[in-house]
Amino acid sequence: MMELEIENLAVLGAGSMGHGIAEVAAIAGYDVFLRDVEEDLVREGYDQIEWSLNKLAEKDQIDEDAEQVLDRISTTVDLETAVADADLVIEAAPENLELKRQIFEAVDSATSDETILATNTSSLRVSDIATATERPEYCCGLHFFNPPVKMDLVEVVSGDQSSEAVVDSAYEFVNSMGKTPIRVRKDVPQFVVNNVLTPFMGEAAWMLDEEAATIEAIDAAMVFKRGYPMGPFELNDFGGLDIFAHTRDQWNDPVPASIRSRIESDDLGRKTGAGFYDYDGGGGASYGPRQGDGVETTRIEARMINEAAKLVGDDVADPSDIDVAMRLGGGLPEGTCRTGDKLGLDVVLDTLERLYERTGADRYEPADYLVKLVDDGHTGESAGAGFYDYRDGGPYHYISHEVTDDGVLQVLFDREERLNAFSTDMFDEVQRLLETSNTDEVSCVVFEGAGDRAFSAGADITGFTTAEPTELMHIDEAIQAIYEYPRPTIAKIDGFCLGAGLEITLACDIRVATTGSTLGSPEIDLGLIPGGGGTQRLVRLLGEPRTKELVFRGMKISAEQAADWGILNRAVPEAEFEATIDDIVSDLVDGPQTALEVAKHVINEGQNGSLETGLALESQGFGLLTTTDDMLEGVAAFNQDRAPEFGDE
């Protein structure tokens, strides 16, 4: 079977997931039929889409008017009308196996033989739904996260009988909408994100049952010591304790008493006003940075890492896909496999074995794959291998890069979910890339941020409570590596460029931003000062009054003002941005490489000493360049009235 073309879409179910999926697809240019069983439900879903599109348009986050996008969405209550011309049908009905099977059966007979049938189920097996059709090979799972407009991740799930071509087509469809698909190669219950995230909440509750720590202490430890965006109890309250228990019950997994008892008293979390925390009178989740001392956080993380190991060992997903999924779908600061490699897989295994021995509970039984990694000595980063191989430095998780044919090293800060905020790992990756790049092959470097919202919103604030001060002080080394890189560097700024983002920019040789961009040093609002060279580079660039005001007041300024002050080479309208960068790049690529390197060195070093020292440096550099072939070529080109063609020297 060849990959299938997808143009028309039908979404069945106009609830929060269904209308969200329809909206995302329409924004991406697809014609969509949105269908629900009653007029009111369809109307409500459509109104929600309209409201959301208007918000996105107000914030300039879509390229068209809301009306233009809405024109691509039709609504109906009639199933046959909805699916008749669809190349892809996405079912987003309530999580009820019988209901979903009925829908699939009906859709099967109302569509062409080549229509792909996808379910957005989060907790049922795709295969159990697909067998309601005559052609399970055309069925797969497309698990979007809530709300689909905001959440980038989609798990693309193979059912037992799904054809590769169908899954590939669904994967490409997700890509075409600008979302991030990950492959879930086997139809395991709960797929990847929910599988790995469930022990985060579950193990915390088992610890509470054992009185190993309080609710507040566990939440505080996971947030302030381990950098998770929410504590496990807070998260469980957010999602609903009944939802947590329902999924566990569905697969006959035990539910901790602390959850079961709250469900019995109808304390289901935020939605009922109380769960682990009291939201009506008690003000909700409340814990402080110092409350988490002494909590055994490894116990919670070991269980998550064990689930990840089962998925890798059973060939359900790759470590890199699991890690992307946990960052984008679970909101985690780093992927769970990466966390395991940093903690040490031997430590993880010891923790599980100890708990398994003490309780005999299946949930602690170590995954075969984890045991094998440890037996093979692959205990993580410090051993050179774990889930990942670190012997050549290891994979890049937070940046992507390529060297173009003309030698431009393009570096993308690739952490869009946090506005490209820099974790310590991310700084290390930039430094490693620059230190290991072959400068003979690079003519210049262009740094930019993923997405259209930020170059970088600074250092990762959530990492400030989890990292050691010495680790954070290393930020400066990565930024200095940019400053000292022997080839010209360009900061291509579109959106927020704050804190460490601005400091990276200041370490670059040339800085261009779109006019809508915002630059600033807001560290003071965190009780900090710029720690990546910001105070020193700014004062040399702007003088004392402007630097002090910018830093003391944590000011954010427009790109126009930054250009006016001399922080930027220029601020240009969005429409001229790419062409402006291309012009600069092409001059640097075609320029004499040795002269450019010497110019950078002389300017960088010269300004740090006296004028005499600077002049001496310049003079040496000038003298050296008069001996190069590039100079001979430059002079010959001048005499012959043609453009020079410089070589490598």
Ligand SMILES: C/C=C/C(=O)SCCNC(=O)CCNC(=O)[C@H](O)C(C)(C)COP(=O)(O)OP(=O)(O)OC[C@H]1O[C@@H](n2cnc3c(N)ncnc32)[C@H](O)[C@@H]1OP(=O)(O)O
């Ligand atoms: C030595 C160097 C030190 C430093 O660099 S210190 C850090 C300096 N930077 C800052 O203080 C800026 C912090 N960020 C912000 O103030 C805001 O963001 C913005 C004004 C840039 C944008 O606000 P909005 O449009 O409302 O977006 P959003 O929902 O706040 O951000 C989207 C997601 O990105 C995460 N995020 C943004 N900046 C950082 C950061 N610096 N560290 C960690 N996470 C960050 C958020 O939390 C959120 O994530 P979720 O969607 O999961 O809630």
